[in-house]
Amino acid sequence: RNNRPPLLTNFDAPGTMVSCGRRNQSSHAGQALTLLNSPELDRQARAFASRLETEAGRAPVAVVQRAYRLALGRPPNPDELSLGRAFLETGDGSFAETLSDYCLVLFNLDEFLYVE
Incomplete structure (x- = not known):
């Protein structure tokens, strides 16, 4: 306490x-x-990325769709889907590292951080 x-x-x-x-x-x-x-949020992003890879595989479109459903409770709009797919397809590191970075981006969206 x-x-x-x-x-x-x-x-x-x-x-x-x-x-x-x-x-x-x-x-x-x-x-x-x-x-x-934050090391804590980095750990959470890696765990979320691992879950996404388990549930949606490595197909960028499926991963982005699942990520939005889990993180934001809605499907991505066409622009979000396109940007997410491009992010995952052009990552510098391994797919797992790129996906973890993408999850960290989702965790920093206003829509994720603030409840309306």
Whole structure:
């Protein structure tokens, strides 16, 4: 209870010892950098990529469709499908590394981060 998760430090997490009825809202560059460079989110992206590869194989279109269904609860629109397919087909590393990078991109979408 006394140890605040390091990932939440940049996100104005409330203290664990006091009640917090309402939190301040803030958005700054440090938050975006934390999401892109966090070891924890990198692990989550690799795990999500592994699940996608197991469930959808290595066909980029199938992977992008499954990723959107799982991460955002909807199918990708034609532009998102095209961009995702291109990203997966032109990756510099192995398919698993490229897919993990793609998952990290999905985790950083506003639609993934914010509930409306």
